[in-house]
Amino acid sequence: MITSQVGINTIKAFESLRLGAYLCPADVWTIGYGHTDGVKRGDLISADQAERFLKGDVIKFEQDITRLVKVPLTQGQFDALVSFVFNVGTRAFSNSTMLRKINARDFAGAANEFSRWVYANGKRLAGLERRRRAEKKIFES
Template sequence: MTTMPPGAAIPREIHPDALALVRHFEGLYLKAYLCPAGVPTIGYGHTAGVRMGQIITSLQAEVYLRADMADAASDVDRLVTVPLTDRQRGALASFVFNLGGGALRDSTLQRLLNQRDYAGAAAEFPKWVYATVNGVKKQLDGLKKRRAAEAKLFETA
């Protein structure tokens, strides 16, 4: 039996809808591939320590996903100073998983949210739909759909 140190908090779970959202938009790849940015990637968008030629199981992909989302949620917890529902936190964790903590840290979304303007923050998701492809900034349909899904999850009571 494991015991928690005195004063330790139980880690807050990632909302299942947020995990499902990331699974849907990342897709499952059991063999490493190069993402559009040229980074070796496997599972549901996992990049840390991935080598080309690497193969994993679907269980390992799920372990990576949960760890990566826990890391993203940790960034959310550090950057957001107002109360969040589990779905709001999950939507923001998906955003950070996809874009990185720096994107949230430097965003109007985070500034509005920390001013308790939840509706204004939700309206910021659709602005994050651009990626640089071959040196050109382009609006991507996949990002439009992902941001719309994150905003919807964020706004769900």
């Protein structure tokens, strides 16, 4: 599967475009639309580079989800998971109760897991709460 425009728009809406490197709430250097690989203080990019980073990152997470999820997904489920894994990372997802529930075909249970992922550095963040509600809604669509 590939991420639909709904999935891309969700990522863009919650990551926002930043052309200069910044520390995200989890204290990770970030640039563009949530790109973190190799980013360091002082980095600057163009909007075109941000789009290229986004496309590459989305492809990586699509591949990770395809590898980890052992059951068929709807487009909405796939889009929601790409946004989710884009934010929390493959390692966290690979060890998650959410993934176990998905692979057990407990999709309702998996949808309820989104609300557990609203913390960064031990702090509950309103932005993550909004993102998880949006991802759950897409997952259930």
